[in-house]
Amino acid sequence: MPLKLSEVKEILNADILVGEELMDRDVHSACGSDLMSDVLAFVKEQTLLLTGLTNPHVIRTAELLDVSAIVFVRGKVPGQDILEMAMEKSIALLSTDSTLFTACGKLYEAGLPGGTRNQS
């Protein structure tokens, strides 16, 4: 079941860092990982990425994979350069205080499936 980004925001009690105007977007699946290598190897398109990594390669990886939104977990907020990069590429960024495990669990409970290659 797809979720709107605005619903993801509510469920995770998250702050919008970038993309107030993108909250109507649907996400069809999600992937939680701090390993961009694995994200590159497993993620499907139009997915939501949850991660604790806040370097520019997260945005770049998301861009190349057509990931439409990223949730930073454990209360992390990336630097201004990264926020601007996401703005430019029209990728929504959220930040939640939840841990990666809890954030993924809440979204899974809300009906969002995994976004990996071998799993529906």
Add this chain to the structure above:
Amino acid sequence: MTAPIAIEQAYHVEAGDYVSAGDVSGKLKKLLKQLGVDSTVTRRAAIAGYEAELNLVIHSLGGEMSFSVSPEEICIITQDTGPGIPDIGLAMTEGFSTASEKARELGFGAGMGLPNIKRCADEFEIDSKVGQGTRLKIIIRI
């Protein structure tokens, strides 16, 4: 893709230049989008290109990345100047990695790169000589 043309571009990729890593693959993806190539094919090319580009940055002494697009296929070639891969079989194993701490901090170096390139490609060739360099050829059919 209607016109029977081939577009070719080549770029130098600097060893250890993490800031620019992904620029060439970004250019490839943009070009494929502009040409109206199918989004799944575009995605496979972007992933394979990014992995290959990251390999140049993380593992090589620097090299060149080029790509060409014809109505039939996308061809990505990377050629570096060393150090070369002693055991290609091992390098192709998921989970095996010799990446630096720096690469790992950025979320890479999980030993998924080469297997992931192979998975995205319709044809994949790897040639490597220790002390000379490594050449990858990736073909993705449109």
